[in-house]
Amino acid sequence: MPEDNSDSDYILVRRFLNGDENSFNQLARKYQAKIYWHARRMTGNHLDADEIVQEVLLVMYDKLKNFNFQSSLFTWIYRITITRSINYIKKQKLRRFISFDSPENIGLSTDEDLVKNIEDKEKLKKLDKVLQQLPEKQREVFTLRHFDELSYEEIAQITGKSVGGLKANYFHAFEKVSKLIGKENG
Numbered sequence: 001m002p003e004d005n006s007d008s009d010y011i012l013v014r015r016f017l018n019g020d021e022n023s024f025n026q027l028a029r030k031y032q033a034k035i036y037w038h039a040r041r042m043t044g045n046h047l048d049a050d051e052i053v054q055e056v057l058l059v060m061y062d063k064l065k066n067f068n069f070q071s072s073l074f075t076w077i078y079r080i081t082i083t084r085s086i087n088y089i090k091k092q093k094l095r096r097f098i099s100f101d102s103p104e105n106i107g108l109s110t111d112e113d114l115v116k117n118i119e120d121k122e123k124l125k126k127l128d129k130v131l132q133q134l135p136e137k138q139r140e141v142f143t144l145r146h147f148d149e150l151s152y153e154e155i156a157q158i159t160g161k162s163v164g165g166l167k168a169n170y171f172h173a174f175e176k177v178s179k180l181i182g183k184e185n186g
Contacts, residue, residue, distance in 0.1 A: 009073040017065060024064070028057050031074070034148070035081050041143040042085035044128035055084045071157055078144070078158045086136055130180040138173035145170050 015023035035056050040049035059080050067076060131139055144155045145166075152163045152170075159166070 010069060013064060013067060013069075013073065024061060027060070027073070031077050032057070034074075035077065038078065038081050038143060038148060039085050039088075041128075041131060041147055042082075042139060043089060044132045048088060052081065052084050052088055055088075056080050059084070075154070075157050082140055082158065086140070089136065126181070130177055133180055134173055134176055138169050138176070141166050141169040142173035142177065146174075 009027065012023040012027050016027070032053060036049050036053050039052035039056075040046065043049055043052065056077065060077065063080075067073065131143070134142060140159070141155060144150045144158065145152070150158070152166050155161075155166050156163050
C-alpha cells in the first residue's frame, strides 16, 4: 500500500515503528486539527476538545504498532476520536458549563476584527448549543457528514454502521438542527 509520496501515512507509520519519533510528530501535526475540530463539534467545548486530542494522540502513539492498514489511517484515527469523544461526553454529562474560547481569536488588531470575532463567537456558541441537543449518534453523523464533508461510505467505515442507517440519522439530525437554529434565531 505504500505511495510514491515520501510523506504518505504508510511511510510515516513504518518509519515511526522503526524508531523515528519525528515521523509520529509529522502524523500528529497532519491530523491534530481534524481531531480537534471533530472533538470540538462533539463536545462543544475548546478545553474538552483539547483534552480529547491529547488522549487520541496518546492512543495513536501506543497502538500504532498494531495498525495494519486494513483501513486508512484517517479512518482509524477518526474511530479513536469518536470513541474518545463519546466516552468523554458520557463522563461529563453533569457538567453544564461551556467555554467557547477559540485559539484562532487571539491577537485581534482592529475594532472591525473585534466585532467580527464577537459575531463569530456568537454563531459558534449557537451552533454548539444546537449540536449538544442532538442525540450522540445523530451528532456524530451530522458532524462527520456536514463539517468533515465525509461520504456516507467513509462514515460507514469509521462507525461500522450501514449507509442506510447513517442517511436516516443524518436526515433526522439535519431536520432537528434546522428547527433548533430557527428557534435560536427567533
